[in-house]
Amino acid sequence: MEDQIFQLQYAMDTFYFLVCGALVMWMAAGFAMLEAGLVRAKNTTEILTKNVMLFAIACTAYLVVGYDIMYGGGLFLDGIGGGETLVADALAASAEAGFEGGSVYSSASDFFFQVVFVATAMSIVSGAVAERMKLSAFAFFAVAMTAFIYPMEGAWTWGGESVFGLYSLGDDFGFIDFAGSGIVHMAGATAALAGVILLGARKGKYGANGEVKPIPGANLPLATLGTFILWMGWFGFNGGSVLKLGDMASANAVAMVFLNTNAAAAGGVIAALLMAKMLFGKADLTMILNGALAGLVAITAGPDTPTPLYATLIGGVGGALVVISIVMMDKFKLDDPVGAISVHGVVGLWGLLAVPLTNSDASFTGQLVGAATIFVWVFVTSFIVWAVLKMVMGIRVSEEEEYAGVDLSECGMEAYPEFTDR
Amino acid sequence: MKQVVAIIKPFKLDDVREALSGIGVQGLTVSEVKGFGRQKGHTELYRGAEYVVDFLPKLKLETAVDDDVVEQVIEAMIKGANTGKIGDGKIFVYPLEQVIRIRTGETGPEAI
Numbered sequence: 001m002e003d004q005i006f007q008l009q010y011a012m013d014t015f016y017f018l019v020c021g022a023l024v025m026w027m028a029a030g031f032a033m034l035e036a037g038l039v040r041a042k043n044t045t046e047i048l049t050k051n052v053m054l055f056a057i058a059c060t061a062y063l064v065v066g067y068d069i070m071y072g073g074g075l076f077l078d079g080i081g082g083g084e085t086l087v088a089d090a091l092a093a094s095a096e097a098g099f100e101g102g103s104v105y106s107s108a109s110d111f112f113f114q115v116v117f118v119a120t121a122m123s124i125v126s127g128a129v130a131e132r133m134k135l136s137a138f139a140f141f142a143v144a145m146t147a148f149i150y151p152m153e154g155a156w157t158w159g160g161e162s163v164f165g166l167y168s169l170g171d172d173f174g175f176i177d178f179a180g181s182g183i184v185h186m187a188g189a190t191a192a193l194a195g196v197i198l199l200g201a202r203k204g205k206y207g208a209n210g211e212v213k214p215i216p217g218a219n220l221p222l223a224t225l226g227t228f229i230l231w232m233g234w235f236g237f238n239g240g241s242v243l244k245l246g247d248m249a250s251a252n253a254v255a256m257v258f259l260n261t262n263a264a265a266a267g268g269v270i271a272a273l274l275m276a277k278m279l280f281g282k283a284d285l286t287m288i289l290n291g292a293l294a295g296l297v298a299i300t301a302g303p304d305t306p307t308p309l310y311a312t313l314i315g316g317v318g319g320a321l322v323v324i325s326i327v328m329m330d331k332f333k334l335d336d337p338v339g340a341i342s343v344h345g346v347v348g349l350w351g352l353l354a355v356p357l358t359n360s361d362a363s364f365t366g367q368l369v370g371a372a373t374i375f376v377w378v379f380v381t382s383f384i385v386w387a388v389l390k391m392v393m394g395i396r397v398s399e400e401e402e403y404a405g406v407d408l409s410e411c412g413m414e415a416y417p418e419f420t421d422r
Numbered sequence: 423m424k425q426v427v428a429i430i431k432p433f434k435l436d437d438v439r440e441a442l443s444g445i446g447v448q449g450l451t452v453s454e455v456k457g458f459g460r461q462k463g464h465t466e467l468y469r470g471a472e473y474v475v476d477f478l479p480k481l482k483l484e485t486a487v488d489d490d491v492v493e494q495v496i497e498a499m500i501k502g503a504n505t506g507k508i509g510d511g512k513i514f515v516y517p518l519e520q521v522i523r524i525r526t527g528e529t530g531p532e533a534i
Contacts, residue, residue, distance in 0.1 A: 214468035282467050327470045339469070 006094035007087075009246035010104055016245040016254075017109040023236025024116040028055045030229030031123035035130060036415075037223025038286065038338045040215065042405025043131045044415030050126045050135060054142045058119040061147035066118060067111055069151035070159045080107040103244030113240055117184050118146045120237070124188030127338035129195045131202050131215075132402050135410040137395040144385045145191055152381075153374050157183050163373055175370035176362040179241035181301035181351030182371055187378045189345025193334070194382035198390055201335030203402055212330045215337070220285055227289040231265050234296045238303045257303040261296065264303070264315025268295020271319030279323065290326065290339045291319035294347040301351040306358040314354045318347040423518040423531060424492045428483040429457065429511040430503040435481055438502030442485070445494045448534065451484040461509030480511060486521055488531050 032051035036044050067073040073080050082089065093104045122142055129138065155161040157177060162168040169175040177183050207213055217223060238261045244250040272291020276284040295315030299306075306314060325342035334341065352371050355362040389395050396402075401409035408414065430438060435452065442450060456477035463476040487495050492515060499513055523533040 212471040214471045214473045216466075216468045276470070280467055280470055284467060284469060286469050323470070330471065 002095070003091055005099070006091055006104075009099070010090055010094060010106075012246045013103045013244050014105040014109045017105055017113050017240060017243070020236035020240025021109070021113040021116050023233050024113070024120065024240065025233075027116075027120055027230050027233030027237065028052075028123060030226045030231075030233055031120075031127065032226065033222045033229060034226030034289070035127040035338055037219040037221070037226060038127070038217035039130050040405070041218040041416055042407055042414070044218065045407040045411045045413055046135060046405075047126065047130050048415070049411055050130075050138055051123065053135075053139060054122045054126055055119045057139060057142040058122045058146040059115050061143050062115045062118045062151070063111075065147050066151040067114060069148065070154040071110075071114070072159075073107070073111060077111060080111055082107060100247045100249055103246070103250075105243075117180060117237075118150055121150050121184045121188035121191075122146055124185065124340050124344045125192040125195060128189075128192035128336045128340040129199055130337045131406065132396055133195070133199055134393070134395055134397055135406070137389045137393060140389055140393075141191075141195070141382075141385055145382070149191065149378055149381045149385075150187060153187060153377050154183060156373065157370065169366075169370050169373060173366035173369045174362055175366045176355050176359060177301045177352060177370065178304055178355075179238045179300045181297055181348045182374050185297045185300065185344035186348030186352070186371065187374055189341045189343075189348060190375050190378040191382040192336070193341050193345060194379050195386050195395075196334050196336060196341065198383070198386045199395055201333055202337070203399060205335045206330075206333050210331075210333070217286065217337075223286065223289055227292050231262075231292060231296065234261055234265070234300075238300055242304070253304055259308055260303045260306055260311035261299055263308050263311040264295040264299030264318070265292050266295065267312035267315030268292050268298065268319030268322075271295075271316035272323050275320045275323040279327070286339075287323050287326065290322050290343050293343045294318035294322035297344055297347045298351040298354060300348075302355040302359055302362075304359075305355075310358050314351070314357075317354070318350055321350055322347055423486060423488060423521060423534065425484065425486050425516045425518045426492065426495050426499070427514045427516070428499050428503065429455070429480050429513075430483060430499075431505065431510060432479055432481050434503045434505070434510075435483075438483065438499055441498035441502035442495065445491065445498050447485055447487065447491075447495060447498075449485060453482045453484075455480050455482045459509070459512070478509070486518055486534050488534060 028051065032048055035047045035051065039047050063077055065075060067077060068075050090104055097104060122145055156163045156169055157175065160170055202215060204213055205215060235258050238257050239254055242250060242254045242257055245254055268291040269288055272288050273283055276287040295318050298314050298318030299311055322342050325346040326339045329336055329342055349371055352367045353364065355367055356364050386395060397406055397409055456479055458477055461478065463474050463478060465472050465474050496513055504510055520529060521533040522529050
């Protein structure tokens, strides 16, 4: 009888993992729509190509080597099968852990859940470098990011490895990043920042005297749809990170994470709306959309411990922060068409620092050390990879190609051909 | 014969068309254009930065009419397009040398 309950629990936790993984996979669609909406029509096909391509590259690179670096799953996943003793091993592990103990689930489902997170981190990069980067340079960077850069910092955090044998973020500093405000979101934004610094702004974005010349996105309905898709996918992102559903305590934790994730997004929207209204006098939709995502990023480091009110406030601070950050980025002439560095980087850091407010297991020092470790590692390695790509093949399209739109130069087709003179 | 060209606010197209039909004008060509006059442009906001839209969307109407109805056509256009506010547009009248109906080869006022 006990064995049957353990089997059921195993099946349920595995199933939960897979469904959440599928929800996170769908975030790729959210990023694609958000980015397609916030770029100009002449760069739509290319940004969509980039999004579907990076997802495939991330899945493949992580399967080949990334998962092995991060969790020791073996090259080409040869260590995750479980063999003929899979059922017996799982039952033994379940019995040892006890009914309310740690979760036991199919390792294939673990890979599936982890791989979609890698793709999310990589998706963040594509929006920031949009409208001017060479597709080929982006593809090569995606390989480096998903096969090596991300898995290394993932190993130091969720993987439990020490940082080059020097210190352990978990054991020595109590670093906590529940679902990846830092590990996934800030890491993606940091790689994007390094890329944007080397790439430069879109032509015409900044005037000779530093004035900002806005380049409005082509399709705000798509950007809004993308934001809602991301919002929905985030329930898998944070909810799945509880890792277990099969007992009442875990089920309650999952429900709380869902609730807090949603509350933070709502807080982010309201704060960004008020902030935009206060600063610019108008309800700037693109800022409000970024506010929703900022709320979600902010709560991701610790959606399990805050009360719903705290979750709303943490998301709200993220939403307010993102509006200020986007305006500041332009002051530094860091051109980020979709606001990815602000949403995922600046607010990702805020998310990490907000954890100790409601979780006594975390400390500000520990969170800062974790954030600094991730930032330095990802920034330095990304900068090197971008710089090498820049020297070897160039990372930017020609001025003429940029003016005509990268849809034509990189993909040879336009997203909306009926608007041309054909 | 005259060619009458009018630049109007896009949302007044139906009114102008009705007014022109009312006096028996048989054909009209419409194109979407952009431009500026005394109304100048307006400012828009995107992600915290304001920018000026220099050229506003307008419609350009073209029609060919016989000399004796030109005044009526102009009146109808004014009646249809007037809102009393800046940016209502302008009407230009040109002499028209020849009109040919492609299907039948008719020329002159017959072809209008």
